[in-house]
Amino acid sequence: xxxxxxxxxxxxxxxxxxxxxxxxxxxxxxxxxxxxxxxxxxxxxxxxxxxxxxxxxxxxxxxxxxxxxxxxxxxxxxxxxxxxxxxxxxxxxxxxxxxxxxxxxxxxxxxxxxxxxxxxxxxxxxxxxxxxxxxxxxxxxxxxxxxxxxxxxxxxxxxxxxxxxxxxxxxxxxxxxxxxxxxxxxxxxxxxxxxxxxxxxxxxxxxxxxxxxxxxxxxxxxxxxxxxxxxxxxxxxxxxxxxxxxxxxxxxxxxxxxxxxxxxxxxxxxxxxxxxxxxxxxxxxxxxxxxxxxxxxxxxxxxxxxxxxxxxxxxxxxxxxxxxxxxxxxxxxxxxxxxxxxxxxxxxxxxxxxxxxxxxxxxxxxxxxxxxxxxxxxxxxxxxxxxxxxxxxxxxxxxxxxxxxxxxxxxxxxxxxxxxxxxxxxxx
Amino acid sequence: xxxxxxxxxxxxxxxxxxxxxxxxxxxxxxxxxxxxxxxxxxxxxxxxxxxxxxxxxxxxxxxxxxxxxxxxxxxxxxxxxxxxxxxxxxxxxxx
Numbered sequence: 001x002x003x004x005x006x007x008x009x010x011x012x013x014x015x016x017x018x019x020x021x022x023x024x025x026x027x028x029x030x031x032x033x034x035x036x037x038x039x040x041x042x043x044x045x046x047x048x049x050x051x052x053x054x055x056x057x058x059x060x061x062x063x064x065x066x067x068x069x070x071x072x073x074x075x076x077x078x079x080x081x082x083x084x085x086x087x088x089x090x091x092x093x094x095x096x097x098x099x100x101x102x103x104x105x106x107x108x109x110x111x112x113x114x115x116x117x118x119x120x121x122x123x124x125x126x127x128x129x130x131x132x133x134x135x136x137x138x139x140x141x142x143x144x145x146x147x148x149x150x151x152x153x154x155x156x157x158x159x160x161x162x163x164x165x166x167x168x169x170x171x172x173x174x175x176x177x178x179x180x181x182x183x184x185x186x187x188x189x190x191x192x193x194x195x196x197x198x199x200x201x202x203x204x205x206x207x208x209x210x211x212x213x214x215x216x217x218x219x220x221x222x223x224x225x226x227x228x229x230x231x232x233x234x235x236x237x238x239x240x241x242x243x244x245x246x247x248x249x250x251x252x253x254x255x256x257x258x259x260x261x262x263x264x265x266x267x268x269x270x271x272x273x274x275x276x277x278x279x280x281x282x283x284x285x286x287x288x289x290x291x292x293x294x295x296x297x298x299x300x301x302x303x304x305x306x307x308x309x310x311x312x313x314x315x316x317x318x319x320x321x322x323x324x325x326x327x328x329x330x331x332x333x334x335x336x337x338x339x340x341x342x343x344x345x346x347x348x349x350x351x352x353x354x355x356x357x358x359x360x361x362x363x364x365x366x367x368x369x370x371x372x373x374x375x376x377x378x379x380x381x382x383x384x385x386x387x388x389x390x391x392x393x394x395x396x397x398x399x400x401x402x403x404x405x406x407x408x409x410x411x412x413x414x415x416x417x418x419x420x421x422x423x424x425x426x427x428x
Numbered sequence: 429x430x431x432x433x434x435x436x437x438x439x440x441x442x443x444x445x446x447x448x449x450x451x452x453x454x455x456x457x458x459x460x461x462x463x464x465x466x467x468x469x470x471x472x473x474x475x476x477x478x479x480x481x482x483x484x485x486x487x488x489x490x491x492x493x494x495x496x497x498x499x500x501x502x503x504x505x506x507x508x509x510x511x512x513x514x515x516x517x518x519x520x521x522x523x
Binding site: 034035036037039040041042043044104105106107109125126127128144145160161163173174176179181183186230239242243247249250251252253256273274275276277278279280 | 433435438439441442445466468469470471472473474493494495496497499500501503504510511512513514515517518519520521522523
């Protein structure tokens, strides 16, 4: 029977972040991954914000296979027949070190796993963990492929559903309200074509979010990220919002409709879809998190519910990397003390609380409630679109004055509603 | 599945390694449970359908994207749900 110091379940960013930090410390670290290779089961929108994790992994991101650094940000309020867009770009986004990069996970995670292996940790792929081993109330290892693998401590990095955390009693079976479903296509295009279509130079990239009709007014939105030689185009929709008869179409049809929108179709024209993926995303924030640790176990990344959607920025990967890092630091401290009980492992929570991980989660804990306001997804895209329509319209006869046009769309009751919605936004 | 989506072609883009046993099953006697109806519209791979006798069926699991939406939306009282065996199922090349 094998005994390791640490068993990490899942070679995603949390698991690899933990292993990278632990490798080279003299501990025997085993990572178990159910995919053919690290990254085979992992999906992002997506983009990685590097600033919060750069110092935790010195020198790592400079040589990482990232896609493009994002220099153009955009949001579109998508109404049924029109849309209003807001774009941002600034010199700071073009200046090194770059704030964020588009990422393709199969490539990135595979590379990171190679770095982890070079540092001395063992990564075993094609192995599904089936159960946990519990000894006298303490997690003592895992069962995988019929074998019992024992360790001082297990780090559950098994993703958003985290069956392991559920089995270990760290959290109860998930509630639909706290999760969204993301579906995505990767569409290949020549890098020069991408640069021309999105007004980019060299390795610059664009990120764009779409709100409104793309989810038929339900919680969620569309996203578009430029990679080096492909686009990541997808739709995210709240699972509870999409259940029963609330969403009038089937989920896959949302992406097809999004692709054929006049705002999107010319951007993907001539490209070929090379992959279709789906992934669930934690959306509940701080209030929906389960326990982060127990006797002999820690949970990190999506498995711990660490993701943050605040409308303009949608984040998860840097929380995974950082929580992996802090889980590793916790293990090193617990090993010094020779104690892996829940009490000893509780430093993990303190380390996360002192870092951006739980500080962000707490600061933005009201966002899921605020963003669940249906007016964001239905009313505002239409109202602002209709206002824009009249502002830009030049009729055959005389054009109406600007102020009455504005008042036609934004009357007193509308102003009062905007005020009420803004008052909610003030909570975040 | 909706006629506007050619799901077969879409799933055909992916690298998929079939497993010996399906990792998701509708529990026996639950085929008419209303909780399953969410899966008909939510499954991004369109794997759930209704047969002639009005039961929800999972004709094949091949193509499953392993997102977990059906586990969340329908629950484990109606679904037997696990990830596929190691080294099987969808293998994302881009992700």
